[in-house]
Every structure is written in C-alpha cells, then in structure tokens.
Amino acid sequence: MTIDLYLPQRKKFENQPEKFQLSRNKLEKGSKKFWNQRYSLFSKFDQGVFMNQELWYSVTPESIAIFLAKFIQACDPEIKCILDVFCGGGGNTIQFARKFDKCIGLDFNQENLYCTENNCYVYGVEQQTELILGDWAHLEDETMEYLQQEVDFLFASPPWGGTGYKNKNMFDLDYLLPLSIRDLLISFFKISKNVCLFLPRNSNLIQLSEITKELLGPDAYCRVIYTYTEGFIKGLLVFFGDKFMPENIDKDTLAEQNTMIMQQFKEEQESLQKGRSNHSQETLYDQMSYQHEEDYTEDTVSTSTTNDQTFNTTEPTQEEEYPDPLFFTDTTANNDQETNEIIHETSLKRKTQYKERKKQRLNKKKRKLEMIQQEKINSKKNKNKKQRTHTHFQDDQDTGDKNEKNTDEIKDNKDESANGYTGLDY
Known part of the structure; x- marks a missing residue:
C-alpha cells in the first residue's frame, strides 16, 4: 500500500530536489541556527528527509512527537485513528502512524505535503498514513463528514506566525492561523471531543481558560503540559477530553498542586540561571505514577534519564530506547493569574539572558576582529622594518666596497712614487 495523494505541482517538485534537501549554506539567514538541530527534528535526517525553508523552524522536535504519541495511547488505548491538522513536514504524523492504526495528515501547502509524503516513506509508515490536501478554514463538507466518521483524536499545531512570537511577553491566541483559538476549537470539536493543541510557550493561559469555559462549560x-528540550521550554501541549484529565483530583487539590508546580518551575528556572541544574522537580504527571507498559527499541535520537526533566539530543545511534514520557511539567489552565505571572517573569529573564549572551558574542567577535587587524598591522610593520634593514645593509656594503677601492688606489700610487714614477706623461 502506498500513499494516494494528488498534488497538482508534484512534477514541479520532482524537478527541484535541491529545494527540499537544503545544506546549511542554502538556508535563509534566520533558519541557519536550526541546522545544528536537524537530528532533533528528524533522527533519520541523513536518510533522505525533505524540508523546505519554512519547515526548518516549524517541525515539532522528534522527542516531543514521540512523547505525545505515547501519552495519547496511554490515556486512551482505544484510539485507532488520529487527525494531524497542519501536518507540515510530518514530524507528528510519522510518530502517530507508528503508534496507531492510522494517521490522517492534512495541510493546504503542497510543498509541506510533498515533504510529509517523502518523510513517511523514509520512516516506513506509508501504510498507516493518509494525506489530504485542503484548507482547514474552507474544508469541503464531504471531507468533513469523512473525518467525523474516521477520527478518534485530533491534533493541531496551528501556525504561530513565524518566530516572531518569541519577541512578545504574552502570545495572543487570537493571532493563530488560519483562525482564532476560539474558532479553531469550535471546528475541532465538530470532529472529536478529544483534542490536543501545540501552542507557543508564552501563550496566554487566562485566555485559554476563559475560552475553555465558554465552549465546554463553567466547570x-x-x-496543559510544558514540554522541555535541552532545558528550555519548547511549547505547550493543551489537551481537551475527559480521558486526558487528571483522575481522582478535586478542584481544590488541583489548584494547590498547580500553584506548587509553578513555584517549583520558577525555582528550577532560577537554578538553571545560576548554573546549577536542579532536576528534582516532582510534577503532577509524576504524581499520577504513570508507567508505560510497552518497552521496545527502535532507531531514535532521544535519550533520557530518570532524574532529568529534559531530553538530550545527539546524532542517531543504533537501537536507542524511546524515552519514557515522565519529564514534563503538568498543570491545568484555570484562570490562574499567578501562573501567568511566573511564566511571563521567566520569559523576561530568558530574554534578558539571551540579550546578554548576544552582547558577549558580539564583543568576542569584535575583539577577535581587532586582534586580526592588529596582527595585519604588526605583520606590515615587520615587513617594512625588514625591508629598511636590508636597504641599510646594502648601503653599508656598497660604502665598504668603495672605501676598500680607494685604499687600494692610494697604495698603488705610493708604490709608483717609490719607483720614480710621478704619474705624469710628457
């Protein structure tokens, strides 16, 4: 079985393979920094993975995609089919297809779907994958009816509008594309009540809570799960659906634990800022004592340890075990002003640190350029000095030869005078 996908521009893409297998030198200036993260995006990057310029900064890291697929399966083992809206380059689609019977990837961008199709073949999940070309904001009724019948769970990582979200203290969820957070959720709930969104790390949790209560009721x-990669918050996984809520926890206890978790999160970030990595944080997800029963090995890039809250990313190695999804801060959005203040305070500190590091890098680069320039000046001075020394030596040698010649002439004249010769001819 192969992926049956009609792309009007397929022939054009096939004639431009270099467009989807970019080297670092061919990446746009703003995307070059993602080159070193290529194996964290796709562990099989060197086996023919396709990505265009946009996908370099929009693909979900593989460790998070793996965690998400395992988390969904653990919460609801009965799920058979997942819809990946805005599937992009297929980072999540591939991992869903590896864990579930079927994954449907949908995107309006033909280049993205072309990359997803290729990447599914690279990972060997083409038999569990179906791809659909369509605009979610203007989806045909026939397609919508088909999805309602097939899909058990809906995942969406709506476009954040590029990397500019990092420059905002708080991300307004109404600026998600192609629809606001409210309209997106309304359309998603028509497909399934089990929904997960992957949102920016600085998303407005108060806004999220208010919309949740508006659409699903006051209670x-x-x-919300905060995902980490290499010690930094990558984004938020936001879950809707009864089977994805913490069990046997009343609202008062939930609020207390939420405050405790965010305080621990704040302490953890302060510890990281001081250079002391303290990974003893106990999360609400850990308190649920969740253990994944399935234990198997596959080629992957992510590794983890039981006392670490981050996934360490390296180049692919053989037969590495998938990480257990136990290292993510877990909380619940419930109009918590303190939670938002902590997140925003941490975001500001991170930006300050980034500016300071950038300033240090610029100063270091400036000093290096000054040293190079000074070396050039010194080299030029030494060269000129050497030339002057050689000239003086030549002048001294010429003068010595001349003096020696004069001395010889005087000696000859003396010899001639002694023999009676005056040097005059008549």
Whole structure:
C-alpha cells in the first residue's frame, strides 16, 4: 500500500530536489541556527528527509512527537485513528502512524505535503498514513463528514506566525492561523471531543481558560503540559477530553498542586540561571505514577534519564530506547493569574539572558576582529622594518666596497712614487 495523494505541482517538485534537501549554506539567514538541530527534528535526517525553508523552524522536535504519541495511547488505548491538522513536514504524523492504526495528515501547502509524503516513506509508515490536501478554514463538507466518521483524536499545531512570537511577553491566541483559538476549537470539536493543541510557550493561559469555559462549560478544564528540550521550554501541549484529565483530583487539590508546580518551575528556572541544574522537580504527571507498559527499541535520537526533566539530543545511534514520557511539567489552565505571572517573569529573564549572551558574542567577535587587524598591522610593520634593514645593509656594503677601492688606489700610487714614477706623461 502506498500513499494516494494528488498534488497538482508534484512534477514541479520532482524537478527541484535541491529545494527540499537544503545544506546549511542554502538556508535563509534566520533558519541557519536550526541546522545544528536537524537530528532533533528528524533522527533519520541523513536518510533522505525533505524540508523546505519554512519547515526548518516549524517541525515539532522528534522527542516531543514521540512523547505525545505515547501519552495519547496511554490515556486512551482505544484510539485507532488520529487527525494531524497542519501536518507540515510530518514530524507528528510519522510518530502517530507508528503508534496507531492510522494517521490522517492534512495541510493546504503542497510543498509541506510533498515533504510529509517523502518523510513517511523514509520512516516506513506509508501504510498507516493518509494525506489530504485542503484548507482547514474552507474544508469541503464531504471531507468533513469523512473525518467525523474516521477520527478518534485530533491534533493541531496551528501556525504561530513565524518566530516572531518569541519577541512578545504574552502570545495572543487570537493571532493563530488560519483562525482564532476560539474558532479553531469550535471546528475541532465538530470532529472529536478529544483534542490536543501545540501552542507557543508564552501563550496566554487566562485566555485559554476563559475560552475553555465558554465552549465546554463553567466547570471545564483543559490540561496543559510544558514540554522541555535541552532545558528550555519548547511549547505547550493543551489537551481537551475527559480521558486526558487528571483522575481522582478535586478542584481544590488541583489548584494547590498547580500553584506548587509553578513555584517549583520558577525555582528550577532560577537554578538553571545560576548554573546549577536542579532536576528534582516532582510534577503532577509524576504524581499520577504513570508507567508505560510497552518497552521496545527502535532507531531514535532521544535519550533520557530518570532524574532529568529534559531530553538530550545527539546524532542517531543504533537501537536507542524511546524515552519514557515522565519529564514534563503538568498543570491545568484555570484562570490562574499567578501562573501567568511566573511564566511571563521567566520569559523576561530568558530574554534578558539571551540579550546578554548576544552582547558577549558580539564583543568576542569584535575583539577577535581587532586582534586580526592588529596582527595585519604588526605583520606590515615587520615587513617594512625588514625591508629598511636590508636597504641599510646594502648601503653599508656598497660604502665598504668603495672605501676598500680607494685604499687600494692610494697604495698603488705610493708604490709608483717609490719607483720614480710621478704619474705624469710628457
């Protein structure tokens, strides 16, 4: 079985393979920094993975995609089919297809779907994958009916509008594309009540809580998991659906634990800023004592340890075990002003640190350029000095030869005078 996908521009893409297998030198200036993260995006990057310029900064890291697939399966083992809206380069689609019977990837960008199709073949999940070309904001009724019948769970990583979200203290979820957070959720709930969104790390949790209560009722909650990669918050996983909520926890206890977790999160970030990595944080997810029963090995890039809250990313190695998804801060959005203040305070500190590091790098580069320039000046001076020394030596040698010649002439004249010769001819 192969992926049956009609792309009007397929022939054009096939004639431009270099467009989807970019080297670092061919990446745009703003995307070059993602080159060193290529194996964290796709562990099989060197086996023919396709990505265009946009996908370099929009693909979900593989460790997070693996965690998400395992988390969904652990919460609801009955799920058979997952819809990946805005599938992009297929980072999540591939991992869903590896864990579930079927994954449907949908995107309006033909280049993205072309990359997803290729990447599914690279990972060997083409038999579990179906791809659809379509705009979610203007999806045909026939396609919508088909998805309602097939899909058990809906995942979406809506476009964040590029990397500019990092420059904002708080990300307004109404600026998600192609629809606001409210309209997106309304359309998603028509497909399934089990929904997960991957949102920016600085998303407005108060806004998220208010929309949740508006659409699902005054007592409704959504579950928020903060995902980390290499010690930094990558984004938020926001879950909707009864089977994805913490069990046997009343609202008062939930609020207390939420405050405790965010305080621990704040302490953890302060510890990281001081250079002391303290990974003893106990998360609400850990308190649920979740253990994944399946234990198997596959080629992957992510490794983890039981006392670490981050995934360490390296180049692919053989037969590495998938990480257990136990290292993510877990909380619940419930109109918590303190939670937002902590997140925003941490975001500001991170930006200050980034500016300071950038300043240090610029100063270091400036000093290096000054040293190079000074070396050039010194080299030029030494060269000129050497030339002057050689000239003086030549002048001294010429003068010595001349003096020696004069001395010889005087000696000859004396010899001639002694023999009676005056040197005059008549």
